[in-house]
Amino acid sequence: MGPSVCGFHSGGKAMTTGSRRALFAGAARIAAGAATATGLFTLAACGGDSGGGSGPIKLKQAVSLQYWSILGGADGTRMHDMTAQYTKEQPMVKIEDVQGVDNFLVKFVASVVAGSPPDIVWIRQTYIAGFVEKDALLPLLPKELDQVGLKAEEFDQVVWKASEYKGKRYTVPMDIHGYQFFYHEAMVRDGGLDPAKVPTTWAEWLDWATRLTKDDKRGATVPYSGAGINWFFHGFLKQAAKANVGGASTADFFTADGKKANFNNPAGVEALQIMADIFKRCNLPFPDGVASLDLFEQKKLGSMVNGPWNLNRLADPKGPAAAELRVAFSPQRDPKNPSWWAQSHQVALAKPTKVDEDKRTGSFDFIKWLNDHILDWSKAGQLPANKKVLASDAYQKSDLLVHKHLKVWEKNLATAAFMPLHPKHVEVENDLPPILEKAIRGQISVQAALAEGETLVNNILSK
Numbered sequence: 001m002g003p004s005v006c007g008f009h010s011g012g013k014a015m016t017t018g019s020r021r022a023l024f025a026g027a028a029r030i031a032a033g034a035a036t037a038t039g040l041f042t043l044a045a046c047g048g049d050s051g052g053g054s055g056p057i058k059l060k061q062a063v064s065l066q067y068w069s070i071l072g073g074a075d076g077t078r079m080h081d082m083t084a085q086y087t088k089e090q091p092m093v094k095i096e097d098v099q100g101v102d103n104f105l106v107k108f109v110a111s112v113v114a115g116s117p118p119d120i121v122w123i124r125q126t127y128i129a130g131f132v133e134k135d136a137l138l139p140l141l142p143k144e145l146d147q148v149g150l151k152a153e154e155f156d157q158v159v160w161k162a163s164e165y166k167g168k169r170y171t172v173p174m175d176i177h178g179y180q181f182f183y184h185e186a187m188v189r190d191g192g193l194d195p196a197k198v199p200t201t202w203a204e205w206l207d208w209a210t211r212l213t214k215d216d217k218r219g220a221t222v223p224y225s226g227a228g229i230n231w232f233f234h235g236f237l238k239q240a241a242k243a244n245v246g247g248a249s250t251a252d253f254f255t256a257d258g259k260k261a262n263f264n265n266p267a268g269v270e271a272l273q274i275m276a277d278i279f280k281r282c283n284l285p286f287p288d289g290v291a292s293l294d295l296f297e298q299k300k301l302g303s304m305v306n307g308p309w310n311l312n313r314l315a316d317p318k319g320p321a322a323a324e325l326r327v328a329f330s331p332q333r334d335p336k337n338p339s340w341w342a343q344s345h346q347v348a349l350a351k352p353t354k355v356d357e358d359k360r361t362g363s364f365d366f367i368k369w370l371n372d373h374i375l376d377w378s379k380a381g382q383l384p385a386n387k388k389v390l391a392s393d394a395y396q397k398s399d400l401l402v403h404k405h406l407k408v409w410e411k412n413l414a415t416a417a418f419m420p421l422h423p424k425h426v427e428v429e430n431d432l433p434p435i436l437e438k439a440i441r442g443q444i445s446v447q448a449a450l451a452e453g454e455t456l457v458n459n460i461l462s463k
Contacts (some may be wrong), residue, residue: 034113047050063362064094069122078380086208086369093362100300112136117350125344129421135216137170138349148364159344162418171346175382178342183303186324198328205331210281212302217303218282222275229433235341239418240267244336261457264450272446297321311381314403327405385410427460
């Protein structure tokens with residue numbers, strides 16, 4: 001298995017490409033027809049009927065809401081507990097929360113097509129464009145966001161701007177997460193290296209990884225299956241682009257107009273090659289049934305570039321690796337032009353057949369509560385997107401190891417490189433990793449994988 005990633009929390013069941021594309025295509029046609037036929041999506045909350053700019057909207061009567069999320073495992077449990085706390089504090093709102101919805105993407109679009117979507121969804125930032133194009137999300141206007149106390153200036157502006165689609169807002173960012181450098185201080189020291197001299201470049205990390213790989217110990221790991229391949233590759237691709245490797249300064253998954261793949265270039269070659277080099281030098285893959293976090297805790301994995309959700313386990317004071325866990329800024333292609341892969345969980349309102357203003361008001365009340373209590377969510381290893389929470393004494397002076405390690409992400413927010421919003425992102429995230437995986441495992445050349453991946457992505461974008 002590859003590194004633990006904040007992956008598809010959907011019960012672990014794979015979705016075939018054909019079924020996903022077929023459902024999405026059908027959903028788009030049906031939803032578009034429904035919107036044209038009914039014209040029922042004018043938001044009264046944006047006009048005079050619900051108070052306009054006269055003050056905060058207040059609940060007038062009790063409402064029952066349905067809330068779906070992509071969160072599974074410990075994350076889903078924490079979010080369920082937070083939802084239960086909200087309903088205790090706000091007795092006028094009842095919420096049926098379903099955490100870790102199985103096959104979330106398929107079921108959510110199907111629910112919209114059927115006219116029975118949940119009221120609120122917790123999604124990834126990269127899902128925004130696809131859901132908007134399928135007419136599945138309600139737009140959130142600045143006026144109504146201000147009215148309920150969700151002001152743009154209160155959020156980190158990098159993630160706020162990165163989650164706008166075609167100049168409009170459909171979601172409220174809750175957190176920021178991405179890949180930074182985890183290492184096991186005792187293993188590094190025992191391996192004859194100085195833990196104080198953390199690798200700052202890819203070359204230095206590769207040297208570390210090679211020297212720490214002995215017998216059953218591995219100096220490093222990289223994703224070599226699943227969506228984590230795309231995330232890691234995109235992060236290092238953007239680093240190589242910022243370093244202007246081979247003149248490929250605009251390298252990304254897609255060209256600026258979103259019509260073509262833009263990674264089969266020198267930047268893409270270097271990004272994928274470092275993944276293949278780590279895989280080869282560190283005697284990967286792991287044995288069947290063995291996970292990266294298990295090896296890290298056993299002092300058999302020296303380092304990895306991975307996400308803060310792993311702090312939920314590794315920074316647990318009762319855990320076997322907590323005392324030896326260290327986190328530093330991700331190794332860079334060019335430390336003078338830093339960048340790191342970033343992603344965000346966001347909350348949105350699903351588009352119903354007809355807007356119920358009481359439910360809409362209740363939904364905003366819950367979203368505002370989540371935003372105000374996002375410090376609780378940060379304990380799961382997620383950096384709050386709310387600047388007030390980041391600046392609060394409760395966070396800054398927290399003695400939790402999770403919060404202390406999250407400072408690495410906080411300190412480097414300005415250089416976060418979020419994945420591009422594109423309607424076909426989900427298809428690319430599903431289909432590209434198996435091709436890149438072949439190069440990582442040394443089954444085909446890096447150049448061959450990038451060429452094959454480019455053809456695949458261009459075919460997806462042409463449909």
